[in-house]
Amino acid sequence: MMMAVSGTALEICEVYDPYVREWKEGGGRVVGYSCVATPVELIEAAGLLPYRIKALGNPRTDLADGEMSLFNCSFCRSCLQLALDGTYDFLDGLIETNGCDHLRAMFENWQHNKNLPFFHYLKVPHFFRDDSLEYFRRELELLRKHLASHFDAPVEDDALKRAIEDWNLVRERWRELCSLRELPEPRVTGSEALALELAGSRMRGQDFAELLSSFIEERKKAPGKKPRARLMLCGPATDEVAWMEEMESLGAVVVADALCFGSRAFLHRPGTGGDPLEELAEGYLTSIFCPRMYKEYDKRRSYIMETAKRAGVDGAVYLYNKFCDLHGTDSVLVRRDLENSGIPVLVLEKEYSAAADLGRIKTRVQAFLERIGGGV
Template sequence: MSTEILLNEFKEISEHPYKVLSQYKQEGKKVIGVLPYFAPVELVVAAGMVPMGIWGSNKKTIALAKEYCATFYCTIAQLALEMLLDGTMDQLDGIITPTICDTLRPMSQNIRVAMSEKLPCIFLAHPQYRKPAFGLQFTVDQYTHVKKELEKISGTAITDEALREAIKVMNRSRAARRAFVKLASDHCDVITAVKRSAVLRAAWFMEPVVFAEKLEALNAELAQLPVADWKGKKIVTSGIICDNPKLLQIFDDNQIAIAADDVAQESRSFRVDASEEGDPMMALAQQFADQDYEILLYDEHSSQNRRGEFVANLVKKSGAQGLVLFMQQFCDPEEMEYPYLKKALDEAGVPHIKLGVDQQMRDFGQANTAIQAFAEVL
């Protein structure tokens, strides 16, 4: 298949998750909604169901969710609730609600209450002590709860064998995405910022095996191409999410390519694989324990500036000239880490800009001006 056809397929899926969901249902598949962050989708796959990421919406407006949320809440969470309330998600067979940030804590309750007659809600509280034996055990305990609830929905037991197989599938999908991110930088003349995002976003809506196969095919095509003779600028993106095609179009219009990212919905979600050996539940717990340099997670070495330095290094290693931080409005964890991210970037001589965004933004005039001005100083 040609690069263009594959890219178009990813674009279609990325833009129309509702169609994809409807198609799965027509095929008789069960689909589980997965809210951010770090939910073990391997369990959903092992239960023979399709995991579908829910990261808000770039097209909807908050209306019904106002019945539950004050105005000062992250729009990703509010729009997720909106889609549960307005019927967009009616075809789901269940939803997993992690609670790693202060917005998701009460949101898990709002969703459970609002969906009490519609949808089973599977609660998930990750531990912040991830690495010690007691932390690993607690993750296993939590994942065991998720597993049992998923088994109720699927009607079948999740065997260790099925789970190991699911881990292999997800590792394959993650490896393909990591490879794609590198290839997208090398071939940024073909993989524009908008196209790059569509591919990575589609991963949240597609069956993992199908996605991995298609992305591997695209990666193979890209590897054949000569490395771009890029005359424009390269940057690293950072933030929770940055998947609005209109916003990303600004990069393309200004000859700015994305060399790598530190985005929760993108690379932060596929940096770490799970072991394909041993007890698969413990492998998933260990995978969570291995997550690092994360604004959402406790850092035992907090007196150092590990995350800030990691991101500054990422920019340098990727060959980018600067970093664009998309600060999701009302995102405390991201906001709390900003001063030390800035410090590390400044110390490493990496220029950056911080752009406030939310999912109800429709006019990107200000962002356009800021990005243009930033590109000029790079």
């Protein structure tokens, strides 16, 4: 479970990595979450470290397969495996969200088997409307209270506003990072961006913003290179840096993405002027660019089309794990709409972290690159 972001202090990332270890050894507590609809600002304002659940390419699922079926998403099974084998025992609590059927099953099995001292179910509506917004705001209020009572850590408005500012800075830096990816000669690869996101998704906002800043400054000075093809990658929670590196090793660069572990995690823009919970509720609920949101396909399409055009992509790869009905179904519409606007699309369905899949997928990507004019 290694990944590297060259030229930064971050060289190794594993589930329980030095950053988290240091935090724990300093007496800090860690709360896990999985879905980008979870406002990390609330966790952070309670003095806790938000940790986004990931599997970092863990291919083993034998323990999880005893609980979930082989018809369930292998990413969720892989994460559950790490819970069952004790890797995630450092967590002091977990926040469930109703992201998808697989995720809910993963959380339930986690809870039944590990009995975490703090478990909270954050219920996220499936559409944005005035009535669902009000419901979600109240959900955030309940989360705030539960965090405060369980961890004996009141979440004050001032602390929350500071956390919002810190994370808004992260989002701003992320956009800067994206602009470096989108240059004619990109300065940042897709796998580097993914590695940064994975690193940041277990950090405090302030530290993450600093990491991004130093990385950006370094890359601004570095020369870029014209890639063989400019790709956009769309899909769900994919935390396989090695997989993306393999794809980029064929000469393409992922210059833009609409990934859940990726740019989609940075689209929330809570305001800072009003009631922080209201700002958070609106900022998050309006910016969940996930197919789990209904009657919002037009919004997702616009976002994908605008990003693809701005980044000048030659083609798009829509990637999802087998049995992901949400992304699998959306992929049909995305492919139709991108191709209608002249952007070729390759849809890839794969198993999470399956080494056996890699050769097949590389062959398909290679053929796709040749098709879109990126052949050598």
